[in-house]
Structure formats: structure tokens, C-alpha cells
Amino acid sequence: MENITKSYGEVKALVGADFAATRGEIHALLGENGAGKSTLVRILSRVVRQDKGSISLDGVPVHTKSPLGAIKAGIGTVFQELSLVPVFTVAENVFFGRGPQNIFGTMPSRILNEKTAALLASYGVSGIDPKTEVSRLTVSEQQVVEIVKVLAREPQVLVLDEPTAGLAEDRVEWLLRLMRQLAEQQKIVIFISHRMNEVKNVADKVTVFRNGTHVGVRAMGETTSDELVSLMLGREVTNYFPKKDSHVGNEVILETQGLGITGKMTDVNLKLHRGEVLGVGGLVGQGQTPLFLSLFGIMKAQGNILVSGTRAMIRNPRSSISSGIALIPEDKGNQGLVMSMAIRENITLPVLQSLRSNGLVSLRKERKVVADLMQVLKIKAESMEARVGTLSGGNQQKVVIAKLLSAHPSIFLMFDPTRGVDVGTKTEIFHLIRDLARDGNGILFYSTTTDELVHVCDRVLVMYDGRITEELGGGRLTKENIIRASLGEAVN
Ligand SMILES: Nc1ncnc2c1ncn2[C@@H]1O[C@H](COP(=O)(O)OP(=O)(O)O)[C@@H](O)[C@H]1O
Ligand SMILES: [Mg+2]
Structure with a gap:
């Protein structure tokens, strides 16, 4: 060619x-x-x-x-x-x-x-x-x-x-x-x-x-x-991973007690704090998907889910969203983007409700929200009216994130969000995760890339055979330890 x-x-x-x-x-x-x-x-x-x-x-x-x-x-x-x-x-x-x-x-x-x-x-x-x-x-x-x-x-x-x-x-x-x-x-x-x-x-x-x-x-x-x-x-790479200054607070904003789904996930107990990036690691298929999907109301689990100390009744994604939870799922084709619609329309779908004044959406207000989000996330497109279907994969992924941010959640479930996106977008997502934590949100971050867990998270839970078998933080949060725990081996 x-x-x-x-x-x-x-x-x-x-x-x-x-x-x-x-x-x-x-x-x-x-x-x-x-x-x-x-x-x-x-x-x-x-x-x-x-x-x-x-x-x-x-x-x-x-x-x-x-x-x-x-x-x-x-x-x-x-x-x-x-x-x-x-x-x-x-x-x-x-x-x-x-x-x-x-x-x-x-x-x-x-x-x-x-x-x-x-x-x-x-x-x-x-x-x-x-x-x-x-x-x-x-x-x-x-x-x-x-x-x-x-x-x-x-x-x-x-x-x-x-x-x-x-x-x-x-x-x-x-x-x-x-x-x-x-x-x-x-x-x-x-x-x-x-x-x-x-x-x-x-x-x-x-x-x-x-x-x-x-x-x-x-x-x-x-x-x-x-x-x-x-x-x-087109430049030397520096700051691929953001600086990891801790903003972990005392308040537990998300907690699970004995979360389980027969044959898939057993007795999962975790606490996510305000300002914390809590990683979830392990080999693929060790219960991470059921964990994330049950927190988002897509799968039904036994046990309790507490949001800011109060038991949340999470029966479906809608109730999860109204509890302040947002999910960035793995299935790229199925993230609810409407390819034939403009970036602006896609982003504001969930907030349309709050943007409506007197039954009418104020286009001015809507444009402001979208422009801000596009700027924060560095979404590259001709304009906010560009159809989502014309964007590259990484930019589509950013529209997904923008759409979630527009609903102002405080708990982010990020399920392998960098999978399939290019290095430039990856580093932007890492920085976004740390920024969200600094702003007082809690992020549960599953990644299939061990390096990302080590460099982005404050703490990492490793899942094995449907259970959380290891918690790694501080000096114990290393690549070797994550891999060892992923294989079901003991970590010192
Ligand atoms: N049908 C289209 N209409 C408008 N712009 C497009 C269309 N297809 C691709 N582009 C633009 O062309 C550029 C190259 O896109 P693409 O070839 O998909 O990149 P890559 O596959 O390397 O991510 C991008 O800026 C993208 O937004
Ligand atoms: Mg492409």
C-alpha cells in the first residue's frame, strides 16, 4: 500500500x-x-x-x-x-x-x-x-x-x-x-x-x-x-503511571459481607474506603466477574452490600446507580453506547433527567456538561456532535466513562477498563483513576495486567477459586506477590 x-x-x-x-x-x-x-x-x-x-x-x-x-x-x-x-x-x-x-x-x-x-x-x-x-x-x-x-x-x-x-x-x-x-x-x-x-x-x-x-x-x-x-x-515515555500519593480516608463507602453465588463466588468480604483505589487481581475467571456484576445488580448474590454503612438493596443496575455506584464493564460492544448518536447525546443519556428544566432539556446546560467532560477526559473528536460510531476504540471508552461521570457516582467499579485500549488512553485512564480517588471517590479496579495493579492501587485483593485469598498493601504490594497469590500460593 x-x-x-x-x-x-x-x-x-x-x-x-x-x-x-x-x-x-x-x-x-x-x-x-x-x-x-x-x-x-x-x-x-x-x-x-x-x-x-x-x-x-x-x-x-x-x-x-x-x-x-x-x-x-x-x-x-x-x-x-x-x-x-x-x-x-x-x-x-x-x-x-x-x-x-x-x-x-x-x-x-x-x-x-x-x-x-x-x-x-x-x-x-x-x-x-x-x-x-x-x-x-x-x-x-x-x-x-x-x-x-x-x-x-x-x-x-x-x-x-x-x-x-x-x-x-x-x-x-x-x-x-x-x-x-x-x-x-x-x-x-x-x-x-x-x-x-x-x-x-x-x-x-x-x-x-x-x-x-x-x-x-x-x-x-x-x-x-x-x-x-x-x-x-512521538515522545519519550515518562509518567506512564501517575504518582501514587495516598488519599485513603477512614470512611468505608462500600462494604460486602459474605457475598456469594453458588459455584461462582464464596464469602467475599471487602471494604472500600473513601479516596481509595482498591485493586482486584487474580487469574481470569476466579470470581471477579460475579463480584463486579453482583455489586452492579446484574447478578444476584447472597450476603450484604453496604454503601456508606447502610445496607443497599441492589436488585438491578438502576438501584446500583441510584446508590452512587457506576460500572465500567469489560464487554466493549455492550456498554450502552448508541453508535449512531452524537457524543453529546450519549454522554447525557443518564443525566437527561437532571438537565431537564420545566420538561425541557436546556441544551446550553447539556453542552456545558459535555464540553467539560470531553476536556477532562481528552476525548478527541471533531465536535461533541460527532457520531460515537466514528470514534476510535479508546475515545469510545472515554465516552463510556464520561457518561458514567455525568451521573456523579462516588463508587466506581472499573472492570479491566484498559483492556484493548492504546497506551496513550491507558495512561489517561490511570491518571483519571488516581484523580477520582483524590477527589474522595472509591474505586474498585479489576485488571488483568499485574503492573497496573501494582502501580495504580493503594491495596490489592487477589481472588482465587471464587474467594479473596490475599490482601496486599504497602511493601507487600509487589508484582511477584500478586502472581504468587494468583496461583494460589502463600505469600509472606
Ligand atoms: N467514518 C469516519 N468518519 C469520520 N472520521 C473517521 C471515520 N473513520 C475514522 N475516522 C477518524 O480517522 C482517524 C483514524 O481512525 P482509525 O483509522 O479508526 O484509527 P485507529 O484504528 O488507529 O484507532 C480518527 O481520527 C478517526 O476519528
Ligand atoms: Mg482501530
Whole structure:
């Protein structure tokens, strides 16, 4: 791809960008959110047309103007947004999700299901039934189906735009193995991910994007994470983690007593103080999800939840919100953002009530709230009227946070909020968490990244097999101790 340029009105998504990959290689694209990675991918897949620049594959210019033409040319893309039809089964999606094939209804579903089962098996996918309706699958399983659907067309170039963000741990391993196999078969794999360890493990080469253009190409063996991060940000990295001056007060603003859900979580007792960032660690699936979801009224648990010393009746998210609790959940696709609506409208949804004066929303007041939040959170967009669907993932995540802040909660449940966001947004989220604590809020912060727990939290609870098995604070709050406790080992 040579000299690719693409503007959306005033926004220059790509400016003279070059990208080249060789058969047999896994080539990573790195860059902050908004750097232009997805736009490059959309142009390669012919979903979007470039203003300028050329594309060639195996030395032959790619002239097709349609996504289907790109698929026929051997370019298979797993887009950042899922494209499955929720009411279709896995098999129906794999075979009919896209393109004008018209065998729907003519092939008996039994054969369709058999074909899909064989396909899933051939790619080493287990635990997904072709007959299941996609809406009943987890996000991780849906992502696997999406990937298999693209693989089914046996692409020469497989493009994966942040595919691991929604994948469970074992599925990530599956995907990385698969990528290796494809590279060994002399295919090209283009891989976009914000997880440096994955990129380092799997990629042969990396092209770094910044502000709509390539700023460096490196062989993975000849670079370092520091160099890559510096290239991405265009500056040396300092203050990646904020200063951790303690603001922990005496008042317990959130307490659980014997919280439990049979088979998922047992006897969880925790106290979150005003001004405290309380971390929750442990391996994935040790009860962290039930804990967060029951605090937010999505899962029903036995035991008590106390807010500022008073027992709170949390039956659903609404009652949780009115108790002053806000949840930033992990499922990126399901955070209640309305992609077709403006940033302004998304942010003010929960506060619309309080913004109404005499039955009318004062637009002036609404704009003020939104402008403030956009400034505090450094949301990058053309204006507050920009549709959320046009924003990069990191900026969408900030809109989610802004939306919650607008309801003025004092207890924040942050469930792996930095998962899948770029380093620039990550550091902004860490600073935001510490700022929220300094302002007297309490934050319960689950992270799958041990470093984040060590550097952002005042105290960390480690969960193992559904229980809190360790509490680490002060000098005991170290990476080694968190890992040891996560594996169920004793910590001194
Ligand atoms: N459909 C669109 N309309 C307007 N602006 C867009 C659209 N798609 C992308 N952009 C803008 O182009 C820039 C690059 O976005 P993108 O390619 O999604 O970045 P990345 O994938 O690296 O996060 C961003 O500023 C983004 O807001
Ligand atoms: Mg993107």
C-alpha cells in the first residue's frame, strides 16, 4: 500500500501512508487510537475508498472497488466491529453473513451444520455448536465465529483488527497459533493489537503508525517495547503511571459481607474506603466477574452490600446507580453506547433527567456538561456532535466513562477498563483513576495486567477459586506477590 491518503471532512485519517508485508510474515500494526490503523485496513478491504494512493498484491495492482472484490482477491478481514447477525445460528453466519450468495434456504440446515462443524474442527475450535444462535454466545465465542467465517474463504492475506480485545485467554492462544500456521503456509497476516506482549510474541515485523502515517518499520527482533511506545507517542515515555500519593480516608463507602453465588463466588468480604483505589487481581475467571456484576445488580448474590454503612438493596443496575455506584464493564460492544448518536447525546443519556428544566432539556446546560467532560477526559473528536460510531476504540471508552461521570457516582467499579485500549488512553485512564480517588471517590479496579495493579492501587485483593485469598498493601504490594497469590500460593 503506497502513499495512501484519506480524509473524512476535516479529519485526516491517513496522510501518505505506506505499508508493505511479505508472504510468510506476521506483520503487526501499532499505533495509538486514532492513528489510522483501522482506516488502512478498511481501505485494503475496499470497504472505504482512499482519496489517493495505490494497493498491490503479489505485484498486481488491486483495482476492485468492492468489499466482495477484495475477498475474491484473497483479502480476508476480521474487522474491529463484529459483523455477525445475532439472530442467525453460528452455521448460518459462517456461510451467509456476507456477500450475495443465495443458497440460504436451499441447503438443508443439517448439511450446513455438518459443514460448519467440520470447518470449526479443522481450525481447532472446540466448544462452539453450529446450531447455536449467535446472540447466545459469549463475546469471545462470537469473535471466534467471526474469525472462522473469514478463514472459511481461505484468504491469502488475513487482516485482524484488534481481534484479541474480546477473546478469552485460551482463545487468544488458539488465534496466535493459527496465525503462525498461516504464516508458515506463506500467507500474510496483518495483526492489530494493543497488547505488547502478544505483538512481541507473534509478530515478525511491525509498522508503527502515528497521526495517519507510518513512522517506523522494525523487525521484531531488533526493537524494544520502549522504542515502539516512543514511536507510537512521538515522545519519550515518562509518567506512564501517575504518582501514587495516598488519599485513603477512614470512611468505608462500600462494604460486602459474605457475598456469594453458588459455584461462582464464596464469602467475599471487602471494604472500600473513601479516596481509595482498591485493586482486584487474580487469574481470569476466579470470581471477579460475579463480584463486579453482583455489586452492579446484574447478578444476584447472597450476603450484604453496604454503601456508606447502610445496607443497599441492589436488585438491578438502576438501584446500583441510584446508590452512587457506576460500572465500567469489560464487554466493549455492550456498554450502552448508541453508535449512531452524537457524543453529546450519549454522554447525557443518564443525566437527561437532571438537565431537564420545566420538561425541557436546556441544551446550553447539556453542552456545558459535555464540553467539560470531553476536556477532562481528552476525548478527541471533531465536535461533541460527532457520531460515537466514528470514534476510535479508546475515545469510545472515554465516552463510556464520561457518561458514567455525568451521573456523579462516588463508587466506581472499573472492570479491566484498559483492556484493548492504546497506551496513550491507558495512561489517561490511570491518571483519571488516581484523580477520582483524590477527589474522595472509591474505586474498585479489576485488571488483568499485574503492573497496573501494582502501580495504580493503594491495596490489592487477589481472588482465587471464587474467594479473596490475599490482601496486599504497602511493601507487600509487589508484582511477584500478586502472581504468587494468583496461583494460589502463600505469600509472606
Ligand atoms: N467514518 C469516519 N468518519 C469520520 N472520521 C473517521 C471515520 N473513520 C475514522 N475516522 C477518524 O480517522 C482517524 C483514524 O481512525 P482509525 O483509522 O479508526 O484509527 P485507529 O484504528 O488507529 O484507532 C480518527 O481520527 C478517526 O476519528
Ligand atoms: Mg482501530
